[in-house]
Amino acid sequence: MRAVITVIGKDMVGILAGVSNICVERKVNIIEVTQSIMQDMFAMIMMVDISGSDVPFATLRDDLTKFGEKNALSVHIMHEDIFNSMHRV
Amino acid sequence: MLNTQDILETIHMIQDENLDIRTITMGISLLDCADSDIDKACDKIYDKICRYAGNLVKTGEDIEAEYGIPIINKRISVTPVAMVAAACPDKNPVKFAHALDRAAKQVGVNFLGGYSALVHKGFGPGDYALIESIPQALAETERVCSSVNVGSTKAGINMDAVAKMGHIVRQCAEMTADNNCFGAAKLVIFCNAPEDNPFMAGAFHGVGEPDCVVNVGVSGPGVVRSALAKAPDANITEVADIVKRTAFKITRMGQLVAQEASHRLCVPFGIVDLSLAPTPAVGDSVAHILEEMGLESCGAHGTTACLALLNDAVKKGGVMASSHVGGLSGAFIPVSEDAGMIDAARxxxxxxxKLEAMTAVCSVGLDMIAVPGDTPAEIISAILADEAAIGMVNSKTTAIRLIPAIGKQQGEEMEFGGLFGSSPIMDVNRYSPAKFISRGGRIPAPLQSLKN
Structure with missing residues (x-):
């Protein structure tokens, strides 16, 4: 199953590394990353494959949320199908 | 790769604009639970609900976690209990309400609808006893909701039932006077009740439905409002287009969740109900959408036109997004559950x-409205008759959910709490309709041609 991780917040050193680390430690494969910085605001979108993940989805979500809280970032992970169904006819 | 803008839009809708799936409702037929021994029938009902809906709440929570979309309520609707109760005519049907309440608590749903009777053309066996027992059933149970259908476009309006329901609404409020008259908030009286409505308190599982089915109700008034806020100078054609586009997106999410829930529960997918269901939370109000269209306050002249546009555009946008649409589909206008309505009423x-006029173009009717505690039963019946007439003539669902605020007067407030919100007590016209209501009989079904 593929999921989308979004990270939004104030730009700082180590955001991409931090999120990537969480993914690697849990055997989550990163497929694609886009990021942009608009007036100090950092927005990163990461497409990941979690079929090989060794933790349940809920644990992965909680770990990402914790990382977000620690760094004052808004971090979400959602099933890819939500976006596909909403934005593609 | 998905478009960045699209992804951020979805996240924004959920995080900041209160987009959610309002309810996953499992409809369960109880027709095979009828038994001349009421205790046996109650056991069968309890067992069947626990068997079918045992995983409902967990499945809802799993989907919520995995897809990252809030699913606020997991609920159950059942066959109108009057049909099951007809097999044991001399027993008090309240026992069924207790069995349903126990089952609801066991499986963990917050409401269960279907303590209902369909009497639009007359009372069948079981109907009268069930209606008489509604106040006791709603006072003694916590999660059971009740509804009665008193009219339809094809059958006309059963005025005997209308007269009876005025008293029942009052009794529901009186028996729960120490609990904010909450009994009355769990009772909906319909004209043209839909058989697949997933929303409480009026949900029941119609007789034309399969044994078990999953229906989903979406929500998202906040999303529509903020989409309109981005186009302050749009003309009304463009406003309708924005509402349609937004409703499409909201409904796609409902369709996805409905299909996933249906698949995981191994239960057929019924319908998606395309409703804009408000909550008292800031930013989740239908009234604020109407105000965004250019009204100083909901209730101003022009409100009915704005609501008609909104209701129609929501349906047009949603219909294409889902394979099966049903239920109440449209914009709800429950006064106590909508921050903008509460302010406008205050x-x-x-x-x-004005609310009555709005119900001619909205999806349901006079919903969650507190009226003075001394409002006589015949006035409540007459309000119901007016609402039913609007629904009957316009071939649409209408309903009332009025709460007589026992011991309180116009200008005071009722506090229900949670999703039910609070409401100022609204005044009613005190001129008496008693003679009209006491006549009884039926209003004949209306002509379906010569529409003027």
Whole structure:
């Protein structure tokens, strides 16, 4: 199953590394990353494959949320199908 | 790769604009639970609900976690209990309400609808006893909701039932007077009740439905409002287009969740109900959408036109997004559950007469409205008759959910709490309809041609 991780917040050193680390430690494969910085605001979108993940989805979500809280970032992970169904006819 | 803008839009809708799936409702047929021994029938009902809906709440929570979309309520609707109760005519049907309440608590749903009777053309066996027992059933149980259908476009309006229901609404409020008259908030009286409505308190599982089915109700008034806020100078054609596009997106999410829930529960997918269901939370109000269209306050002249546009555009946008649409589908206007409606009623901009006009174009009717505690039963019946007439003539669902605020007067407030919100007590017209209501009989079904 593929999921989308979004990270939004104030730009700082180590955001991409931090999120990537969480993914690697849990055997989550990163497929694609886009990021942009608009007036100090950092927005990163990461497409990941979690079929090989060794933790349940809920644990992965909680770990990402914790990382977000620690760094004052808004971090979400959602099933890819939500976006596909909403934005593609 | 998905478009960045699209992804951020979805996240924004959920995080900041209160987009959610309002309810996953499992409809369960109880027709095979009828038994001349009421205790046996109750056991069968309890067992069947626990067997079918045992995983409902967990499945809802799993989907919520995995897809990252809030699913606020997991609920159950059942066959109108009057049909099951007809097999044991001399017993008090309240036992069924207790069995349903126990089952609801066991499986963990917050409401279960279907303590209902369909009497639009007359009372069948079981109907009268069930209606008489509604106040006791709603006072003694916590999660059971009740509804009665008193009219339809094809059958006309059963005025005997209308007269009876005025008293029942009052009794529901009186028996729960120490609990904010909450009994009355769990009772909906319909004309043209839909058989696949997933929303409480009026949900029941119609007789034309399969044994078990999953229906989903979406929500998202906040999303529509903020989409309109981005186009302050749009003309009305463009406004309708924005609402359609937004409703499409909201409904796609409902369709996805409905299909996933249906698949995981191994239960057929019924319908998606395309409703804009408000909550008292800031930013989740249908009234604020109407105000965004350019009204100083909901209730101003022009409100009915704005609501008609909104209701129609929501349906047009949603219909293409889902394979099966049903239920109540449209914009809800429950006064106590909508922050904008509460404010409009408090400042006097929104009156009961304007709300009645709005119900001619919205999805349901006079919903969650507190009226003075001394409102006589015949006035409640007459309000119901008016609402039913609007639904009957316009071939649409209408309903009332009025709460007589026992011991309180116009200008005071009722506090229900949670999703039910709070409501100022609204005044009713005190001229008496008693003679009209006491006549009984039926209003004949209306002509379906010569529409003027």
């Amino acid at each position: 400042c006097g901009a929104l009156s009961l007469t």
